[in-house]
Amino acid sequence: MKLTFLGAAGEVTGSATLVETSEATVLVDFGLHQGAADSDRRNRSTAIRQTLRRAKPDAIVVTHAHIDHVGRLPLLPSWGIKAPIHSTAPTVDLAGLLLRDSAHIQSEDARGETRRRQRGGRKAVEPLYTVADAEAVLEWFRPHECDTPVEIANGVTLRFLHSAHLLGAASVELRVIDRGVERRLVFSGDLGPGGVPFLKPPHRPEHADVLVIESTYGDRDHRPLEETVREFDRVIDHAMIDGGKILIPAFAVGRTQGVLVMLTALRRDGRLPDIPVYVDSPMAIEAGDLYRKWYEALFTDEMIERMKGGFRLIDLPQLHRVRTSDESRRLNDMKGAAIIIAASGMCSGGRILHHLKHNLWKANTDVVIVGYQAEGSLGRRLVNGARRVNVLGASVIVQAKIHTINGLSAHAGRTDLLAWAALLKGDRPRTFVNHGENGPRLALATGLAESIGCEWSLPGYRESFEL
Numbered sequence: 001m002k003l004t005f006l007g008a009a010g011e012v013t014g015s016a017t018l019v020e021t022s023e024a025t026v027l028v029d030f031g032l033h034q035g036a037a038d039s040d041r042r043n044r045s046t047a048i049r050q051t052l053r054r055a056k057p058d059a060i061v062v063t064h065a066h067i068d069h070v071g072r073l074p075l076l077p078s079w080g081i082k083a084p085i086h087s088t089a090p091t092v093d094l095a096g097l098l099l100r101d102s103a104h105i106q107s108e109d110a111r112g113e114t115r116r117r118q119r120g121g122r123k124a125v126e127p128l129y130t131v132a133d134a135e136a137v138l139e140w141f142r143p144h145e146c147d148t149p150v151e152i153a154n155g156v157t158l159r160f161l162h163s164a165h166l167l168g169a170a171s172v173e174l175r176v177i178d179r180g181v182e183r184r185l186v187f188s189g190d191l192g193p194g195g196v197p198f199l200k201p202p203h204r205p206e207h208a209d210v211l212v213i214e215s216t217y218g219d220r221d222h223r224p225l226e227e228t229v230r231e232f233d234r235v236i237d238h239a240m241i242d243g244g245k246i247l248i249p250a251f252a253v254g255r256t257q258g259v260l261v262m263l264t265a266l267r268r269d270g271r272l273p274d275i276p277v278y279v280d281s282p283m284a285i286e287a288g289d290l291y292r293k294w295y296e297a298l299f300t301d302e303m304i305e306r307m308k309g310g311f312r313l314i315d316l317p318q319l320h321r322v323r324t325s326d327e328s329r330r331l332n333d334m335k336g337a338a339i340i341i342a343a344s345g346m347c348s349g350g351r352i353l354h355h356l357k358h359n360l361w362k363a364n365t366d367v368v369i370v371g372y373q374a375e376g377s378l379g380r381r382l383v384n385g386a387r388r389v390n391v392l393g394a395s396v397i398v399q400a401k402i403h404t405i406n407g408l409s410a411h412a413g414r415t416d417l418l419a420w421a422a423l424l425k426g427d428r429p430r431t432f433v434n435h436g437e438n439g440p441r442l443a444l445a446t447g448l449a450e451s452i453g454c455e456w457s458l459p460g461y462r463e464s465f466e467l
């Protein structure tokens with residue numbers, strides 16, 4: 001059996017791992033590289049195309065709908081590769097939303113880049129893929145329940161384990177029989193934090209011979225949620241005094257809803273003043289509908305009962321949902337304190353950019369960073385204290401206060417990651433640490449070696465391992 005890492009090796013984006021046995025080939029995730037300078041080159045890599053054309057996957061398994069896990073799937077039709085895509089049912093819905101959006105972004109980026117090039121007398125660029133490509137792969141999705149084994153290729157049985165990271169997110173267990181030998185491979189996918197009171201906790205795997213584990217926050221723990229809520233409370237108090245805007249770059253799916261849940265909790269405690277809250281993202285609005293449709297997949301039994309009785313986790317009378325770009329632009333002229341939540345979460349595109357362009361230079365603006373900022377992203381530069389940044393073609397001086405509040409993370413911290421793997425102590429699985437920058441993944445690998453006694457590797461991009 002052979003494992004090949006086609007992304008997320010020493011970085012947090014581009015998740016893709018190929019599993020090849022003598023009888024079957026399975027691709028686990030095929031995510032987009034995002035944020036870094038060479039992302040586009042890697043997304044268009046002919047070497048990856050050749051590898052997959054040669055391997056001809058019999059099945060594709062998707063852990064969850066984040067673009068860094070599904071965003072390269074629409075490349076497959078044009079590469080002449082077709083295979084059923086297995087995921088949980090909520091992931092099918094969310095992948096529809098996210099892949100169509102990704103295709104729109106690809107088309108717009110290509111249009112912009114083409115305009116720039118043509119001014120310089122250079123050739124037009126093709127989008128990475130189109131909405132039609134995204135629609136084509138969406139037809140290949142096959143929904144499955146968590147905890148229910150299903151055979152997906154010769155000698156390969158799949159089981160999803162709830163991972164508490166995003167609606168529909170799951171770890172993947174593959175039971176693989178190759179030349180009469182059975183082995184259990186576990187892919188953590190992205191893991192959610194433990195200890196969020198109303199969320200169903202991640203399902204820890206009981207056994208594994210081979211483990212592929214994420215390490216986004218492998219070197220640190222998040223601050224406790226209560227502390228995060230207090231910090232947020234302070235930022236809002238200040239904004240009320242100086243009348244500035246609070247900009248929250250937030251991923252439309254998951255994070256935006258998390259921020260609204262927190263604001264609702266503040267309001268119930270009487271700590272949220274009467275400040276307008278704008279969700280400036282049509283996608284976040286649609287995602288909210290999917291969270292309402294699939295809420296039983298996400299919450300504890302106790303919370304599901306309360307919700308059936310009418311309890312609402314998001315309940316804000318001052319909430320405005322901004323759909324059109326005209327409405328979005330009008331927010332720029334609005335006076336007074338307001339909370340604006342807009343995508344993208346790493347400030348690498350989307351409506352948050354024009355809010356940043358119009359407000360970063362004002363000293364009474366607060367930018368609240370609530371999610372992971374990849375190396376090379378505008379969000380990361382702000383967190384690192386850049387005094388001047390380029391936004392939408394303008395050079396903007398940064399006078400706004402930048403706050404990082406990381407207790408809202410949808411990712412497990414170090415302690416959570418180690419706890420998730422703890423039951424594998426007896427198995428001492430051959431372990432591959434991916435989906436993390438090198439510092440965090442080395443820290444997690446050494447932690448795992450101590451706690452479960454495993455032998456580990458930090459796979460490189462396109463590196464293969466015979467097992």
Ligand SMILES: [Zn+2]
Pocket residue numbers: 064066165166190
């Ligand atoms: Zn994710």
Ligand SMILES: [Zn+2]
Pocket residue numbers: 012015066068069190435
């Ligand atoms: Zn991820």
